[in-house]
Amino acid sequence: MAITLVIVLLVIGSLLLHYFSVWWFTPLASNWSSIDFTVDITVWITGVVFVLVNLFLAFAIFRFRSRPGHKAHYEPENKKLEGWLVALTSVGIAAMLAPGLYVWAQFVQPPEHATEVEAFGQQWHWRFRLPGADGQLGKVDTALISEQNPLGIVPSDPAGTDDVIILSKELVLELDQPVKMLLRSADVLHNFTVPQFRVKMDLVPGMVSTLWFTPTQTGQFDVLCEELCGSGHFAMRSKVVVKAGSEYQQWLAQQQTFGQSQTVAEADIRLGQAQYQLCAACHGAAGEGNQQMHAPALAGQSRWYLRRQLLHYQQGIRGSAEGDQFGAQMAAMANTVADPAMLNHLLAYIASLPPATTKTTDGDVQRGQKLYRSCASCHGAAAGGSYAMNAPKLAGVDAWYLQRQLNYFKQRVRGSHPDDFYGAQMSLIAQSLQSEQDIADVVAYISSLQP
Template identity: 65%
Template structure:
């Protein structure tokens, strides 16, 4: 009787929890209401079976409980009962599968007038590509991927020249227009998911998959990877911003094409030296940095990373957070090279500066090595950094500067801006550092690393 009572309470509790539970689907923002209907139907069928089977179990436990004078009757088979169970089970499974197959038939057939967009997954960020005025996406080849061609577009294909490239985790789309999203992975298995759109699909290296949807309301919606793709999987986040058609057209017109990204003008070291005179007051004549002025060393750092940080200061992504006093000072300095050509001159000069001598750091190297295991996937075995992982070089940076940046990420002084996707990932990852001792040991280990190649990526 006690078991029967427990099962009965389980049935009642489950039903009540389902009815009053605050956890359910996010509000629908696409055309796929049929997916919600299919899931709801599955809930009703499985819920009915769950209640019916367990109520029958309660009835059996009570009706046929052990009592003096009663003896169980063994019946090896009952063809009539088995037939009914087979029939009812078949009807139930068919009732669940048929609507799903019907919706799947629609899911794999995007409308002919769909706007085609490509989403590219990579540990641990997203990027996107739109066809240009010719309406055709250019060919891609993984062998063509480089720092100047991260999408791997075929430069000999005329259709690729006007492709619009989005180097951001943010995808902008027009409302009430069907979108066919081509999916491609550059490294491992990913899964593109927008819960509010009810769409998800695996991204398999070497294979181009797709999904389609029609955004039905404006707003911002989460993009997530729902396939375990490595240590930073949980931080692989982005967003889809749905706007009115006119706003979308204006946004798209501001983006760069593949042809524009290939017109890279080399910086002039002599002109860059003149630009650097303003920086030298804090960062030193040789870019060696100055702890007293809270200015990190610049010589030896990846130039692509320095360029990104300058643009982050110019756009207010860095230096505007509460508590970032020194970053706030950099905004005015970064705006002095807002012209792209001047910035290239400055970077060329910084790239010509010699590698500064290292500053010793104290800490437990063995513990630091263990803590660095979370960093190695992006920043490299020797903290040499990786352009393809959007991870800067850490080896050679001053211990005081590394410690401060880790604390900034931990306290959301960095990584809190809505457009700082890479900073947001770092803010999540550094939460594994529980104490100041952890930070000191990690920094000491990074400081001990000596990359074989200290070549700067420009």
Template identity: 85%
Template sequence: MAITLVIVLLVIGSLLLHYFSVWWFTPLASNWASIDFTVDITVWITGVVFVLVNLFLAYAVFRFRSRPGHKAHYEPENKKLEGWLVALTSVGIAAMLAPGLYVWAQFVQPPENAIEVEAFGQQWHWRFRLPGADGQLGKVDTALISEQNPLGIVESDPAGADDIVILSNELVLPLDQPAKILLRSADVLHNFTVPQFRVKMDLVPGMVSTLWFTPTQAGQFDVLCEELCGTGHFAMRGKVSVKPAEQYQQWLAQQQTFAQSQSVPQADITQGQAHYQLCAACHGDSAEGNKQLNAPALAGQSGWYLRRQLHHYQQGIRGTAEGDLYGAQMAAMANTVADPATLEHLLAYIASLPPVQASVAQGNAERGQRLYRSCAACHGAEAKGNYALNAPRLAGLDGWYLERQLNYFKQQIRGSHPQDFYGAQMSLVAQSLQTERDVADVVAYINSLQP
């Protein structure tokens, strides 16, 4: 009797959980209502079968329970019952599979007027590429990926020169225009998912997979990776912004082509030294940093990271958050090197300076080594940084500065700006350091890894 009651309560509880659950579909924002319909059919069929089978099980347990004077009838075969089971099961499976096969046939056949966009996945971020005026995407080769060529575009291919390269995590698409997404991975298996569009497809290294959809609602939607791709998988997020055609064309006109991205001004260390004199007032003559002026060491840091941070200061992505007093000071100074040529001269001079010995934080480096394991996935076992993972060098930075930045990330003073994608990732990771002792210990270990 008790088992019968438990089974019935399980059925009732499951129905109530489904009915009152907050886990429903996100509002549809594409043409794929047929996917919702297919899922609804599956839920209804499996739901009805679940209820009927379990209620029959409860009835059988109660009706044929062990009682004195009753003996079980052994019947190893019942062709009539087996026939009904095979027929009903076949109908149920066909009812679930047929709509799915029909929708899948549409899903893999994009319309002829669909624009092509490449979504490029790499641990643990998204980048995008659109065809230029010629309407064709150039050839690519992952072996060519570098700081100057993050997508590995083949320079000798004329079709790639005018490709629009989007190095941020945000892709903009026109409203009511079909879009065919070409999916490519630089390293491991990833997955491109936009829940509101009802699209999901794996990125397989060495091949190009595709999907298509028509955005039907203006707004901003999350791009998720729904394939476990390593330590930073949870933070691999991007955005799709859907805009009316006129706004989309305005955005497109402001983007940089691959050919333009390769036209980097020739750096001059002598000119860079002259520009650095203003920086030296805080960061020191040898870019060694100055704790009294809250200025970190710059010598030994990766040029690509310094460039990105200066751009972030200039664009208001960094230094505008409440509580970031020193960032606000730096934002004003960053605008003195807004000219691209001036910036390259400055970075070339800083790159010529030898790394300095960092001041060491007080903490338990042995315990910090264990805490650092998750950090090593991006920043490297020796904290030398990794351009491919957008992780800067940590070795050689002063302990006081590292502690302050980790606390800023934890408090979302850094990483809160909607365009600071990598800062947002770091803000999530920093939450794993739950106490002040955790921060001090992991910094003490990083300080032991002097360059």
């Protein structure tokens, strides 16, 4: 009797959990309502079968329970019953599979007038590429990926010159315009998913996979990686913003093409040295840093990272958070090199300075080495940084500055701005350092790694 009651309560509980559940689909924002319909069919069929089978099981246990004077009847097979079960099961499976196959046939055949957009996955971030005026995307080769050419576009292919390069975390698409996504990976298996669009497809290294959809609602939607791609997988996120025609065209006109990105003015170190005299007041004449002025060492740091941080200061992404008083000071100074040419000169001069050396700090270096293992996935085993991972060099960075920034990341002083995508990733990673001792130990280990 008890097991009968448990089974009935299991059925009732399952129905209530489904009815009152918060785990529903996100609101649909694309043309794929047919995908929702196929899922609904599957849920209804499996749900009805689940209820009927379990209620029959409960009935059979109760009806044919052991009682004095009753003897079980042994019947090894029943061809009539088996026939009905095979027929009903076949109908149920066909009812679930047929709609899915029909929708899949549509899913793999994008409209001829669909706009091709490339999503490029790399541990652990997204980049995007749109066709230029010629309506074609140029050829690519992952062997060509570099700081100057992050998508590996073949420079000799004229079709790639006007390709629109989106290196930020935000992709803008046009409302009601079909989009064919070309999915490409630089390293490992990733997955492109936008829950509101009902699309999901793997990015397989060495090949280009595709999917298509038509955005039907304006707004901002999450791009997720739903394939375990390494220790930073959980932070591999981006955004899709859908805008109406005029707004979309205005945004598109402001984006940089591949050809424009390859045109870099030659930097003048002498002009950069003159500009650096303003920075030297805090960061030191040789870029060695000054703790008393709360200014970290600049010498030896990657040029691309310094550029990104100065731009973030200029754009208010850094230095605007509550509690970041030193960042606010730096934001004012960063605006003195708002001119791109002058910024190039300054970065060229800083790059010419010999790397700074750091002093070892108090902390358990051996324990810090163990804690650093998760950091090494991005920053490298020797803390040399990695452009491919968007991870700056840590070796040679002042210990006091590393400690302060790790605490800032933990407290969301850094990484809280909606446009600070990589800062948000680092803020999540920093939570793994649960105590001040953890921070002290990992910083002690990093300080032992000289550049």
